[in-house]
Amino acid sequence: MKICRTKLKKQTPEPPPDVKVLIDEILSYGNLKELANFLCSIRTWQWSKSELCHWIDVLDLFDDVLEEACRRNPDSWLLECDRSEPVLLPGVLNFTSHLFEHTFSRHLYNSMEHLITLLESSRMNVVLSTLSLLYVFSKRSSFLTHIPRQQRDELMERLTCLAESWGGSSYGSPSTCSKANYFVHMENVDKMTQLPGEIMDDILTTFKVPKEKQIVLFCQLRLAQYLGDYGKRLQCILARLKALSVIMYAGYMTESCSVHLSNGFVEECIELLKSLSSDSLWVSSSVQCFGNRQISNILTTTPNDIRTEILKTLTAMIYLDRQPRLNIITERTNASYYHGFLPTMVRSCISYLLQSSERKIPHSFITALFSFLYYMAGYDSAGDALISSGLTDTLLSVVRSTSILDENITFVTRSVRIIDLFTTTDSETFQILGGMPTFIHRLTKEVELCRQQMSSGDKGDSTMDSEPLLPEHETGSPEMETDLPKQQTAAKGCCAPQRAALIKSLLNFVKKAIQDPMFSESVRHIMDGPLPEQLLHVIQNPDYYGSSLFLLAINVFTSFIFNEPSQLSTLQEKGVTTIIMEALLVKEVCKRQLLA
Structure with a gap:
């Protein structure tokens, strides 16, 4: 939904000059592919902070893009963005994340209903981009706690479905002994060529699924179809980690959600962090140069993306639980030893950051690593451990x-x-x-x-x-060449x-x-x-x-x-x-x- 201009202050100051230039440039693009390339090329924010009201015209343009992506036929689960690879949508979500992080008066943002709908997409890259934006919402502001109750409930339902553990005791003996048919049995879902949204439409024409259970069924169906594909399975792991982070930062962690952070989850995350090849940390500069990449490849999931998201999730756990899980994290990462896993990884990253000219360290990974260190250092026990290393x-x-x-x-x-x-x-x-x-x-x-x-x-x-x-x-x-656009200067x-x-x-x-x-x-x-x-x-x-x-x-x-x-x-x-x-x-x- 577009922003209601009647809610704006009567006297709004002019935006900073560099922000005004950027706004005019975005609005001047006539070619959608060029605009998409420009929006996706922005990795770090190089402009002044401003009021979100200065960006109303841009946000209204973005709202049109989101609305078009969310369009679907009545009673269908197939979104418009599922029919073909979206060109402009990833750039819009990426830029909105930066924008939300560097503006004031964020309560004006009014496209939340579209973001909730995008979590139902059959394309995992769309789901991941949406979760990344929601992550910024939850970590950098209290925006998600002030959205209308209905939207909050819908968002929580979708995040919970994404964050739930794969298996466990959720559906045990009591439910299987019931006379009612609670299950839809389908063979070889992962080999079907249809999109999850199309399969869901077929299921709803055959079975009578309660409205409140449909989103749960769709998320499980999407997961079942994608688990057989390694690349999409990585995206599902990424989506679960992102959803958990949003839930924790947004204060949505209820008793029913806490079961997803079962005993041993921290240990599993750290074990996965260690098990991924260390070579996956370093990628060639051409991979990091977004401007030289196709839009469809921007969100290709790599083992390094998993590492990055694990660090973000562990950081969110420290934010949520403080001391209890912090002690486990400190112990399992060997943070107090010079040759421990975490100190060694930090020194390796910094060494590449300072000395490597042929290969670049992924910006997102080292950002997550420094944020993780910052949260750990805020507590005496973890801080002392890092100092001793x-x-x-x-x-x-x-x-x-x-x-x-x-x-x-x-x-x-x-x-x-x-x-x-x-x-x-x-x-x-x-x-x-x-x-x-x-x-x-x-x-x-x-x-x-x-x-x-x-x-x-x-x-x-x-x-x-x-x-x-x-x-x-x-x-x-x-010296190393920069791959930032020329516009990103002071x-x-x-x-x-x-x-x-x-x-x-x-x-x-x-x-x-x-x-x-x-x-x-x-x-x-x-x-x-x-x-x-x-x-x-x-x-x-x-x-x-x-x-x-x-x-x-x-x-x-x-x-x-x-x-x-x-x-x-x-x-x-x-x-x-x-x-x-x-x-x-x-x-x-x-x-x-x-x-x-």
């Missing part, structure tokens, strides 16, 4: 490296945030490894890159300077979102360290180096860096002066107080909250 130094190597593409700079940010969690229980290891100088050096390098960009007006730096930050940690890694006159996120994480850590007594010796002379100059550059250029970094840079100075009042005169001599007052009182303040 030596991951602090491994993650610091990511912060030191400058051979990483801009599209992968988010992994530097994630490394900083994980290390931040490590230091809450063990700051000594961080300081012994020279963590604070590494962070300051990285911050200096990032601000210098911003300074160069501002002076040259060049917004297309696809790679960072390949020279190492610290002489003793040379990598010598050759808007002229503002800091790239991913680089701004990295600077923000570094400043947040420095601010926390200044206030932490455990870092008192490390930060006492922190303002004697290049840090003040970089902070002042942020303060003097609020339009470029944004209000968040502007305020944070001032807060770093404030925290330092509060903890080291004897250093105030030194900062005054450097002109810090003058520049801050000028930025607040003379220049135009970029946001109202800065005056708070």
Whole structure:
């Protein structure tokens, strides 16, 4: 259903310039295949955050695509998107996932009824794309908890059918002893050439199946037909893992659903994670370049996709159950040992991320791995285990490296945030490894890159300077080409979102360290180096860096002066107080909250 424009605020600010350009570009496409290629090529978001209301015209266009894909004859289970391979649908679902993750006012989204219908598709790639979008809904917002009750019940029913275990005691002796015929027996379903939707239509013309049982029957029929095909069986496994993750993040886990997380499920997931060949982790760069692939092959399931989804499901379990299953995960992954399974996998991934030029590590896998580490590090027991395995130094190597593409700079940010969690229980290891100088050096390098960009007006730096930050940690890694579209660069006159996120994480850590007594010796002379100059550059250029970094840079100075009042005169001599007052009182303040 299209978005009701009467619900919009009367005074809506203009979208950021780079977002406006992107919206106009999407709406200007006349060729559906070109639009599909463009939407599917977007792997990482490189534009500013905006209100979802700015995207109404795009979302209405997407709603038409979803409505067409969901069209079917009355009383039929065969959707329009089942009749032939959909061209535009995967791109629409992929882009909506990114859009939902980087916008505000998400309650305006109004195509939920189509997404629920797409879970009934006979094509597993359509089901998987829909589940990926629902995963973003559930993890990044509370959107699914506020949808109408009827839609919530319908969604829960379909997710439960997808997430249920294959076999078990669900249909045991009591049901088989009943006089009523609860079963539809069909031979060799996996050898039938008909689509599951067509088979379902035939069943309903022969058997009287209660309405409330039809979706359960269809999901079981679809599963039975696809289990005999290895590729489709992988897609069924993927669908089950995705459905479980959505249920847990959306808070839909009821007693009836908890049976799907039976005793031993965590162990099964980790065993599967270990059993898949390690060679499947690494794929050639041509496979990762979405722009050079056919639309029909984008969602081809690989063993690495299974690994990625297992990590996401384990992360969701930590989010749901916290301590009970976390202990099992920590033990089974050997997280506390240097040569344990999880630490070894992390070091292997990071090694490829920093050094490999011929082969690329799958972006989705390392994103899931870093997210998994972040959730584990948030708990003392798991965090201590990861620290004892030596991951602090491994993650610091990511912060030191400058051979990483801009599209992968988010992994530097994630490394900083994980290390931040490590230091809450063990700051000594961080300081012994020279963590604070590494962070300051990285911050200096990032601000210098911003300074160069501002002076040259060049917004297309696809790679960072390949020279190492610290002489003793040379990598010598050759530069790698980026496969992002040219449109995915920072808007002229503002800091790239991913680089701004990295600077923000570094400043947040420095601010926390200044206030932490455990870092008192490390930060006492922190303002004697290049840090003040970089902070002042942020303060003097609020339009470029944004209000968040502007305020944070001032807060770093404030925290330092509060903890080291004897250093105030030194900062005054450097002109810090003058520049801050000028930025607040003379220049135009970029946001109202800065005056708070």
